[in-house]
Amino acid sequence: MFRIDFNKLRFLVCDDNPHMRRILRTLLHSFGAREVYEAEDGATALEMYSHYVPDIVITDWAMPIFDGLELAQMIRQPESKGNPYAPIIMLTGHSEKRRVTIARDAGVTEFLAKPISAKGLYQRILNVVANPRPFIKTKTYFGPDRRRNINSAYMGPERRVGEKHEVLQQPSLLDKARSSI
């Protein structure tokens, strides 16, 4: 069995609702987390993201001015100074299929529908810690692989093409992010 050392993880929580921030803080501290930073809007969260370099971001979707979806899109900028790879868990009251698809296409790693539960939150965190997915970069997308499973029975057109590959050196995005603080 695996146990997460939450006290080694740094969280950034973004929600405009103070009650939900309190609940999230309570849950994360109960799991064992010590470093939980809180923002009440996307713009503040983005600043804190650059400053604190959290390991995991948990964000609401619906917020005034700069929402959680825009926050995810800003974090997932492959050429940015910051770390574009941090897992993003979107915790939201939105629960429609098209919303899940939009969040996925913005580079969100995990989607958790409210009402929140300790079990649901723990499972999402465990998943991003234990089972990280490779990142995919295309002309229109940068984020965790949206294909969670390989479907060997798939018969449709192949949207990803190319067989031979070369190994390229990745610009030191993480190092730049970490060293900039």
Place this chain on the structure above:
Amino acid sequence: MAKNSAKDIEVKAFATHHVITQPNPLRKVLRRVEAKDMDDPVGRAEQALAGLSGEFTDWMASEVDRLSAAWAAIQQDGFDDDRRGELFRAAHDIKGDAATFGFPSAAVIAESLCRVIEHAPDLAKVPAELFSHHINAITAIVHENTKLDSLTVSSELSRRLRKVADEYLAHVNRDRPEHLEAILAPSIVPGE
């Protein structure tokens, strides 16, 4: 926390995309333990959440006040983007929080209200009663919780409001297939 250097990150380039892999930067926070040494973080968190529950009724009351204030502003000055946004966010927060706070029927009604705000083609043409009935029902469930003590009453209220709202939305969106599809689509989000 654990971090990767640039040389740890591998990029495989294909014709249409790149696949970027890196050693799991969070691997060091995972520890293999024997079952007997496994604690119960979820149980601990549920206990902590239960410890907050004494505050939930007050929190819910403040969410309802916010919703009422947003609706009052619209009644006074009409819809604009800011006032629409505030009404939607207030309802949306109740949709997401109310079940946690012990008011699941209020969450269902708030979801119905969110659907009206999101899918009505012209909010100014929505009968005001459709909004006020939703908001009054949420207020009654929260403020009169002990009097509306029958779960059946609040469940029936939420069911009927949702039915009326859905019928209205289906009618006004009869020529807007993308909205009609969204209205009729079931929720697919995994809860846990």
